[in-house]
Amino acid sequence: MNTLPKLTGAKRVLVIGGGAAGLLAAGRAAELGAQVILLERMEAPGKKLLITGKGRCNITNTAPLKEFLAAFGPNGRFLYGAFHRFFRDQLLDFFRRRGVETESERGGRVFPVSHNAADVVNALVSHAREHGAEIRPNSRVRSIDRDSRGIRGVKLESGEFIPAEAVILAAGGASYPATGSAGDGFSLAEKAGHRINPLYPALVPLVIKEIGFAVACQGVALKNIRLTAFACEKASIPDITIEHDYGRGTGWEKPPPKVIESRFGEMLFTHFGIGGPITLLMSQAVARALDAGPVSVHIDLKPALSKKELDARLQREFAAYPRRQLPAILRELLPEKMVEVVAGISGIPLGRTAANFTAGDRRDLVKLLKGLAFEVRSTLPLGAAMVTAGGVELAEIDPKTMASKLVPGLYLAGEVLDLDADTGGFNLQAAFSTGWVAGEAAAKTASVDHA
Known part of the structure; x- marks a missing residue:
């Protein structure tokens, strides 16, 4: 497991979205000493995680790295850096240390032994909270605020402005909107200046x-x-x-x-x-x-x-x-x-x-x-798809840190990125890996006061 020393003089990191990427990003940033607030538009985080794998949560796959990357097509190359820092072994160790034992099935699919997705969600939420991250449900973000130097914070639908030194955008795709994955991340990224490649339903x-x-x-x-x-x-x-x-x-x-x-x-x-x-x-x-x-x-x-x-x-x-x-x-x-x-x-x-x-x-x-x-x-329409294909143009993201190349202090992780793979746990591993890397990098950014 990659470990870094606790940071001093911590500033605030805001995480938009409480799915796989957002929860792990929030936990990792808080673990490194950042003051973290996770903003979730639904009444509770992890709604989409709870229905993945028919409620059993196929968290990753046993495929070798080369096959894993190939499952994402040409864009899979982007994940090499994130997988180098946090991949399957680190993920399974993360869950094991939190009481979630796993087993592999046909096709290399890895599930919790309990066959209960709620165990995965509870482990992620507990990790974030035990390190001091605050999870705010029913908090839909209207816009990401920035100036010429970078991130200033976010504005909520309620009108509240929350200042921050770093923002991690992990709001998911546009599939299963009833779970909160309603496309907000794409509009927020676009308003921040990022290009959104055309969206398509995948696994539908x-x-x-x-x-x-x-x-x-x-x-x-x-x-x-x-x-x-x-x-x-x-x-x-x-x-x-x-x-x-x-x-x-x-x-x-x-x-x-x-x-x-x-x-x-x-x-x-x-x-x-x-x-x-x-x-x-x-x-x-x-x-x-x-x-x-x-x-x-x-x-x-x-x-x-x-x-x-x-x-x-x-x-x-x-x-x-x-x-x-x-x-x-x-x-x-x-x-x-x-x-x-x-x-x-x-x-x-x-x-x-x-x-x-x-x-x-x-x-x-x-x-x-x-x-x-x-x-x-x-x-079937995008809302009925398991995964959203398309999303934020990868050329605008640093693959080593998930940092925006356009907006200092902004990080992007999970399904909002133009990454999608076959079934079998590949997509969730990508969300976990990019979330971990984004949380780690954002914590380091937030330790420097650029206000």
Whole structure:
């Protein structure tokens, strides 16, 4: 654990936002002797933390550093400095010393052994308070006040002005606004002079145009399938075989023409479209692609078989069961709830028996099973996303301290920054790491009176 001596002549640090980044920043700054006030717009801090990981709080991941950074795409390089100062081992030690034991699960996800996110929030709040940080709920910040020399303080919605030598902006993104993550951080940063890169929903389900199919298959979970997103209309999807995952963190970053991303794993049909793990992973890239033009998705229901191998399997089954009609044939290949709707879009008469299938019928069925396609209408809105993509331009932030390069005394941490990653604890680790570094740096700034 990185430790610094207590500071003397401490001045005031204000932390805007009581999420993962803000709570750890407040605790660290107070630990180093700063007078800290955390301003939380909700009635209590940690609201969003309480619902992460379905209430279990996936705090980090066991992935090696290189893979960890890759999960953030090109912007992951920015985190190298913060992770060098405070990474997974330091985080787990922090929680362990406060009675929160952890365990890793599939995919390297790390959770509290208690499976209770409240234990994480309580540890963060206790750490901040035991070092003297004041947590003020129901305190929404209207503006960050500055002059030519830097930070002067903040003004609250109530009209109260609170002077300070340093401000840490950790107000979160714009997803789950009911938890307090309502986009305030972006407007505050922009008013302070920072550029805000376009915001997109990330880790969010997709809405498809073929709503009737979605409704008919609502609740169907598909395992071991390949989902691929294409930058084109459904009719223009190229006839290609995808053998690798494409997208950030996959190791195969440059996909074939028109392919946006491709993932192997589990997905889910909803009443409006598609969700599930691999859909969420692809959603940020799809959201950005929709700004440029049409997007379609293509589900390979049998990725373990080539088209030739699947055709040979059908021929064997047709020979063994020549009287089977199309619905019975599909029951051997698909979940029951999908049989009727897939049969309906196949173009093959429902009563046609296996013995009467033509080579063309078989080819059409193979094509459908290897490429069930839909056109994407949109993602769900930003407020329904797990994470906000986009945010404060990283070139304007010092990656070693999280200090603003534009406003002396201003620090930024967490989801307000243009950083977002795949599911699995990566985003929370980034929030914790940037919060820790910002708190440490702000405490040092606040020890110098520049008034």
